[in-house]
Amino acid sequence: MLFAVGILIPTITVKPSAALIVALLLGGSYLMQRHRFVAVDSAVRRLMMTGEPQRLVGRDPDRADQRR
Structure with missing residues (x-):
């Protein structure tokens, strides 16, 4: 910024x-x-407030087998 x-x-x-x-x-x-x-800061704070860990990206087991 100074530059x-x-x-x-x-x-x-x-x-x-x-x-x-x-x-x-x-x-x-x-x-x-x-x-x-x-926005990202508030989302991370909300996730950290919950007691249980959550997956940030959903995983579909059927699609995981098709990729291999």
Whole structure:
């Protein structure tokens, strides 16, 4: 992030509109990744709160035999 800010500061003097677009893209991607992380974090916390272990991926014994 510090690298991006270091590049944006000189760019603002040359092409302010390009710097604004890049800053908006960086901010948008940060917010999207933050939203995804919070969703995964809450799902993992819910799984850890349950007392019994659960399979994250379902397994169908019939399909497992067909793959071999």
